[in-house]
Amino acid sequence: xxxxRRGKLEIIADILSSMQKKEGRIKxxxxxxxxxxxxxxxxxxxxxxxxxxxxxxxxxxxKKMYFMKDQGYKxxxxxxxxxxxxxxxxx
Amino acid sequence: xxxxxxxxGLPSYVFSPNWFYGFDSIIELIAILVSILLVxxxxxxxxxxxxxxxxxxxxxxxxxxxxxxxxxxxxxxxYKPSITRTALGSSIxxxxxxxxPYNINAIALxxxxxxxxxxxxxLFLIISRLTWKNQRVIALLVYFVFIATWLxxxxxxxFYFTSFVLLSLITYSYxxxxxxxxxxxxxxxxxxxxxxxxxxxxxxxxxxxxxVYVLAELIxxxxxxxxxxxFILIFRKRPRIIK
Numbered sequence: 651x652x653x654x655r656r657g658k659l660e661i662i663a664d665i666l667s668s669m670q671k672k673e674g675r676i677k678x679x680x681x682x683x684x685x686x687x688x689x690x691x692x693x694x695x696x697x698x699x700x701x702x703x704x705x706x707x708x709x710x711x712x713k714k715m716y717f718m719k720d721q722g723y724k725x726x727x728x729x730x731x732x733x734x735x736x737x738x739x740x741x
Numbered sequence: 742x743x744x745x746x747x748x749x750g751l752p753s754y755v756f757s758p759n760w761f762y763g764f765d766s767i768i769e770l771i772a773i774l775v776s777i778l779l780v781x782x783x784x785x786x787x788x789x790x791x792x793x794x795x796x797x798x799x800x801x802x803x804x805x806x807x808x809x810x811x812x813x814x815x816x817x818x819x820y821k822p823s824i825t826r827t828a829l830g831s832s833i834x835x836x837x838x839x840x841x842p843y844n845i846n847a848i849a850l851x852x853x854x855x856x857x858x859x860x861x862x863x864l865f866l867i868i869s870r871l872t873w874k875n876q877r878v879i880a881l882l883v884y885f886v887f888i889a890t891w892l893x894x895x896x897x898x899x900f901y902f903t904s905f906v907l908l909s910l911i912t913y914s915y916x917x918x919x920x921x922x923x924x925x926x927x928x929x930x931x932x933x934x935x936x937x938x939x940x941x942x943x944x945x946x947x948x949x950x951x952x953v954y955v956l957a958e959l960i961x962x963x964x965x966x967x968x969x970x971x972f973i974l975i976f977r978k979r980p981r982i983i984k
Contacts, residue, residue, distance in 0.1 A: 657790075659789075659790055727978070728789070730978070731975050731976070731978065732786050732789065732790065734924075734926060734975045734978075735782065735783075735786065735972075735975055736786075737918075737922045737924055737926070737927060738922075738924060738926035738927045738929070738930050738971045738975070739798065739930055739971075740867075740868045740914060740915055740918035740927070740930070741794045741795065741798055741867065
């Protein structure tokens, strides 16, 4: 079966969802593995999420970590709602 | 029942028994509120995702909203002719001389037929996954809506029968969607359209008994309540914030 190509919003939701599953914090290497994106593409999305205030970058014991912010949780909730609405009403 | 034949062959109908006057308008108002909720949220989804399917869904329920508004105006013109004596009513009356409550009822009824059929048709197009690439099919179906509206003026039963056919197709598509996604909410949507389908079957026979109209309206109310349930379930979901 051919998998449908993910759209921009689906990719963002996948990134945030990966972070949420890891209790809202994730290492860049884990994120790269979970998001199924190339390094350069992931960097593009990370920069965008940082700009939009959905995630933040912090150093934990000298290592870079990404933390999900309230804006990110809000986006994920809205995305899940749209998906459920879409599934329920056959859109 | 046919009250009066007005110009251009437009018929004026009121099917409700006297004691139910106004209650049907309240039911229509509830249908409007549910429809507006769907219009608003679907349009919001369109603004966020830029996916046209949400815009079409919004347009479908907007058309149904107009359809119900037209029905309320049409029936209230007969139930409450005193409306024509209000400031707005008399100014309309002066602008369109000779416009009787029966005329308003007849014109509103045609608008009701058109917008309801258009709404159901757009819903059918969305759920059938037809896109604007199928322009010729869409043009043919829109033409079909005009023809059905025109013929419904000659015989009102044709409107309810056409709605019944469209809702049969929509309900079947939603049943297929339910089997595919297997979610409780999709099940509620299928049930809602199934109930609306039954209400249209009752509406076909309103000419034979006024109580059938009451039953059809109550079934329609139940259909819209069921349409509201999945919407409430979606919005009851709380954010899972882990900090």
